[in-house]
Amino acid sequence: MSESTSSKNLFWTILATVAITSALAALLVNVVEHKEEAKHAFFRVVEVTDETDDPAVWGKNFPLHYDAYKRTVDMQRTRYGGSEAEKRNPTAADPRDSVSTEKIEEDPRLKRMWLGYPFSVDFREERGHAYMLVDQRHTKRVLEFKQPGACLNCHASTYNFMKKLGGGDITKGFELMNKMPYAEATKSVTHPVACIDCHDSQTMALRITRPAFLEGIRNFKKSQGIENYDPNTMASAQEMRSYVCGQCHVEYYFKGDEKRLTFPWHKGLKADEIYSYYEEVKHKDFVHKETGAPVLKAQHPEFEIYNMGIHAASGVACADCHMPYKREGGTKISDHQVRSPMLNVNRACQGCHRFSEQEMKARVETIQTRFIEARNVAMDALMDLIEETKRARAAGATDEQLKGAWAGQRKAQFFIDFVEAENSVGFHAPGEELRLLTQALDAIRKGQISLRGVAGAGKVRAD
Ligand code: HEC
Ligand code: HEC
Ligand code: HEC
Ligand code: HEC
Ligand code: HEC
Structure with a gap:
């Protein structure tokens, strides 16, 4: 090997090293930028403020997120979950072209258990977020019984409504909305849960917008010896990925004549602790028609039950399974088509579990x-x-x-x-x-x- 070739080789080696190093550096910058980008920096096609509740407007800045969000209209059955569309003819009074299956017909024992309560008249399989407002407006539980505005807390984008109603004070707006008649309150909302209910409009950070959750989690943390807990300043990023869901997927009741939406977590999140709270405050939801017993109705305590499981104990959040990351173009984004993970085992489970889809x-x-x-x-x-x-x-x-x-x-x-x-x-x-x-x-x-x-x-x- 002549000297000149070896120095040429050295030159190329250095050049290659420089090239690789700068490529690596560029890649790192890129990764950091992407992480930052996901959190803060994004191209604002349109200005979005704390007053913008229309998700279509946010969607101009985040078209991929908005597309997935809209796909919550899809209905698909899994072996025991998901939902199935029952076609119907839309009418002027009820514009829906489908409903999900009536559960009290599928299992008449449910109907008997709830005799004397609106649930014995109409109770359907739950379906995607896109339907939450129309399904509430047209259930017989609303049409045939008097319900309060408090029902809206978990069925609509209520952030701006509460803010306006309370003159900027959300808690005050919450209190006023709760005791309004449902028929009146529902006229002031337009969208099902929207971007603004889970995200800060400027930073896109997750945030808790529901006073009932803020009060509920504060009471729960107090039972654990932690005073004045505020998830918006004290929760970890991973906890927020479950807390945003815990604003609605929880057991609740309407307290007193004020119809204050209340999460019964004062003694803890366990069913036994919640039951003991209800015993103490002597709450009953209804008197059973056949037996005369003063009984309770439990509703969707996914957050409480999840907290009793191995995944919560391992730091796995609702969003890990129900909004798993997916790759779109060059970016990794959270799947905003919130749905059964059984329709999405590959992304929902196999990132952590090394077994086949069939096995999972x-x-x-x-x-x-x-x-x-x-x-x-x-x-x-x-x-x-x-x-x-x-x-x-x-x-x-x-x-x-x-x-x-x-x-x-x-x-x-x-x-x-x-x-x-x-x-x-x-x-x-x-x-x-x-x-x-x-x-x-x-x-x-x-x-x-x-x-x-x-x-x-x-x-x-x-x-
Ligand atoms: C480890 C993964 C995992 C976590 C974490 C998790 N879930 Fe689930 N969830 C599932 C699976 C699996 C099902 C059953 C789906 C089926 O049978 O189709 C399910 C079902 C559901 C359903 C009914 C869906 C349907 O289509 O029938 C809801 C609602 C739900 N989960 C909400 C939550 C909420 C809220 C949290 C957090 C408080 C949470 N889940 C945490 C895996 C998870
Ligand atoms: C704390 C939050 C919360 C409040 C308050 C709430 N809901 Fe819901 N609702 C949910 C969640 C979560 C689901 C989906 C899970 C399920 O159906 O079990 C749901 C499902 C429903 C459904 C679809 C399934 C069904 O039951 O037929 C209807 C209709 C409904 N709610 C009506 C109401 C009415 C009426 C009120 C007021 C009396 C109300 N909701 C108050 C959270 C809430
Ligand atoms: C503002 C209240 C609210 C929030 C926040 C919320 N949900 Fe829901 N969710 C509902 C309601 C209400 C329904 C039922 C809608 C219906 O049946 O019309 C529902 C339905 C669902 C379903 C059933 C979907 C299907 O296709 O069967 C899943 C799964 C679910 N939610 C998971 C989550 C997860 C995970 C989060 C947090 C990332 C979350 N939800 C946040 C109120 C909420
Ligand atoms: C029910 C709550 C909920 C709603 C409604 C919601 N998001 Fe999200 N969003 C989440 C969660 C959870 C994450 C994951 C955040 C994290 O890991 O820090 C997320 C993450 C994001 C991110 C960060 C990048 C990523 O993909 O992880 C963007 C951007 C975003 N959402 C946009 C939107 C837009 C636009 C809408 C309305 C069309 C919307 N979101 C509606 C819960 C929600
Ligand atoms: C972010 C990681 C993560 C995700 C996503 C995840 N898991 Fe897990 N899973 C765990 C951990 C951690 C454990 C605890 C056992 C262990 O350490 O291996 C566990 C345990 C389990 C167990 C054993 C439960 C028990 O009671 O012992 C089952 C079954 C399971 N997961 C199913 C699923 C399914 C189905 C999905 C998707 C819907 C899923 N997991 C998603 C991390 C995850």
């Missing part, structure tokens, strides 16, 4: 099949208790004689409803959900024992 699906379905078997056993037992109490009541049993049966029904019904209303069919926290069903069975057993010797009771299942 099978694992979920095994958990769900076990859950349904246990839930059916508990549900049948509850029907027996209701039947027995009804017969004792018809035969003239006194309130005093029915006290034990009522207590059993109240607790069992709440626990069964808690896991029933939690929409993952046992997946979010399999062990916890089976535990709650065994607690329900125990309450039913005690209720039935209390009826021993009472005239009319004890004749169930003679058929």
